[in-house]
Amino acid sequence: MIGLGIETSCDETSLGIVKDGKELLSLKIYSQIDLHKPFRGIVPEIASRAHLEKINPLLEEVLEESKVSLSDLDYVAVTRSPGLTGSLMVGAQLARCIHAIHGTPIVPLCHLQAHFAVLQLEGVEPVFPVLGLLLSGGNSAIYRIPHFGKMETVGDTMDDALGEAFDKVAGLFSLPYPGGPPIEAQASLYTPESGEKDLLPPMLRNLEQDRVAFSFSGLKTAVSHLLAKQPDLSVPKVCYHFQNTAFELVERNLKRAVAITGIRRIIAAGGVLANTTLRNRLSAFAKKNSLEFFSPQKKIYCTDNGAMVAALGYYLMQQGYSKSLDFTVSPVRQETYI
Numbered sequence: 001m002i003g004l005g006i007e008t009s010c011d012e013t014s015l016g017i018v019k020d021g022k023e024l025l026s027l028k029i030y031s032q033i034d035l036h037k038p039f040r041g042i043v044p045e046i047a048s049r050a051h052l053e054k055i056n057p058l059l060e061e062v063l064e065e066s067k068v069s070l071s072d073l074d075y076v077a078v079t080r081s082p083g084l085t086g087s088l089m090v091g092a093q094l095a096r097c098i099h100a101i102h103g104t105p106i107v108p109l110c111h112l113q114a115h116f117a118v119l120q121l122e123g124v125e126p127v128f129p130v131l132g133l134l135l136s137g138g139n140s141a142i143y144r145i146p147h148f149g150k151m152e153t154v155g156d157t158m159d160d161a162l163g164e165a166f167d168k169v170a171g172l173f174s175l176p177y178p179g180g181p182p183i184e185a186q187a188s189l190y191t192p193e194s195g196e197k198d199l200l201p202p203m204l205r206n207l208e209q210d211r212v213a214f215s216f217s218g219l220k221t222a223v224s225h226l227l228a229k230q231p232d233l234s235v236p237k238v239c240y241h242f243q244n245t246a247f248e249l250v251e252r253n254l255k256r257a258v259a260i261t262g263i264r265r266i267i268a269a270g271g272v273l274a275n276t277t278l279r280n281r282l283s284a285f286a287k288k289n290s291l292e293f294f295s296p297q298k299k300i301y302c303t304d305n306g307a308m309v310a311a312l313g314y315y316l317m318q319q320g321y322s323k324s325l326d327f328t329v330s331p332v333r334q335e336t337y338i
Contacts, residue, residue: 001074001317004062004098005310006055007031009083009111010138011042013033013054013243016306017066017324021314025066029300030054031180038166040177048086055094062306069173073104075322077313079304080108088329096325101262105322107313110141110334111304115269116240117302117315120250124203124294126315129262133254135278136176136270137163140214142257145267148315149337154257155212162272164194165216169242171225171233183239190236199226199233200243203249210260211253219246245279251285258291268295274302 005012006086011032017025031175032050058172063069078095079088095106117131132151140157161166163180175186200222203217223242226231244275258264260276268282286293296302316322321337 001076001314002068002072002075003107003313003317005114005306005308006076006078006091006095007111007114007304007306007309007311008051008055009079009304010087010172011047011050012304013057013058014053014304014306015062016308017057017062017068018238018307018310018314019065020049021117021122021311021318024121024307025068026062026301026322027305028058028061028065029303029305030058030106032302033238037177040171041226042084044084047084048090051087051090055090059094062223073098073102075105075107075313075317077107077109077309077316079114079309080327080334082112082333083329083331085329085331088331090111092327092329093337099324105317106324106327107316107322107327108327109309109312109316109337110151111309112333113145114308114312116267116306117144117148117312118269119147119267119294120311121301121307122297127265129261129263130267131254131257131261133250133266133268133282134270135162135250135268137161137167137270137272139270140216142212142253142263144263148312149321150317151335153335154255154261155214157214157216159215159217159229160220162214162216162250163270165219165246166272168220169239171240172220172224172227180272180275181244182275186236186239187243187277188236190240192240199238200245203245209256212256212260214249214253216246216249219332223338243275243277247281250278251281254282254285258289264290265292266294268293269302271302271304274299283301293324
């Protein structure tokens with residue numbers, strides 16, 4: 001079964017062609033980072049216009065590389081939620097056009113779920129239930145996933161996502177946007193002394209023991225106050241402690257989610273998982289607590305991409321889920337299909 005995946009939820013235009021949900025035939029991504037960099041954030045109008053300009057050329061590229069024609073497709077999977085409405089509409093319209101001409105079934109889906117399906121492209125077979133940890137520029141959450149097509153929120157962010165915190169803290173140091181890579185690079189330059197105390201307070205230290213929640217808006221404020229009080233602190237040292245404090249909350253929430261659900265198999269995904277320090281910490285955390293842990297090994301699979309959309313679309317098609325033209329896009333995530 002050959003499927004096309006279309007992803008246009010935010011600032012990446014991506015199309016991927018996948019066979020049987022696990023064999024990648026082609027993947028193309030156009031990143032809009034340079035377009036949004038002057039604004040240090042996503043501008044919706046710029047994003048939707050860029051999708052319009054790039055989506056047809058990318059379609060031609062994946063078809064040529066995979067040696068697949070539109071008439072060969074068994075389904076078209078497309079992100080319908082969550083995301084910027086104007087951007088989502090661009091991908092949805094392409095899916096509708098393919099359906100109108102070739103009768104290809106459409107699988108409109110939540111790309112947050114697709115992040116957890118991408119591991120099949122690296123040979124990791126899904127065994128349910130699993131805990132899904134999603135960390136990106138717009139999301140910091142843990143889900144219970146009983147099967148593809150359904151997610152149950154265990155804990156979500158109360159304000160900023162982790163990726164947003166990286167961007168904001170990077171701005172304090174005039175580091176490039178997006179903030180994740182330059183902060184990780186700076187943090188890697190610092191080696192803490194033995195017994196060195198944390199420079200920043202732990203996040204949500206008074207959170208109830210049976211609750212899972214993220215909050216990162218206060219972390220940026222804490223860094224700002226720290227710099228005001230100690231302006232001579234080195235950038236690498238502050239970046240190191242910022243990462244350490246942020247990642248401690250991630251580990252604490254994972255430990256609570258495991259205790260609450262009893263699920264000991266974890267899939268971590270999303271753009272922040274491109275951070276090598278985080279992946280290594282979570283792997284060590286899982287080993288220490290006798291947990292199964294998986295995250296994408298290829299950084300391209302951490303991004304929003306068409307391959308993950310096609311991979312999830314395969315499993316939803318297998319379960320009889322598809323649409324024709326009668327679907328809508330939404331800025332709100334859709335947790336359950338079937």
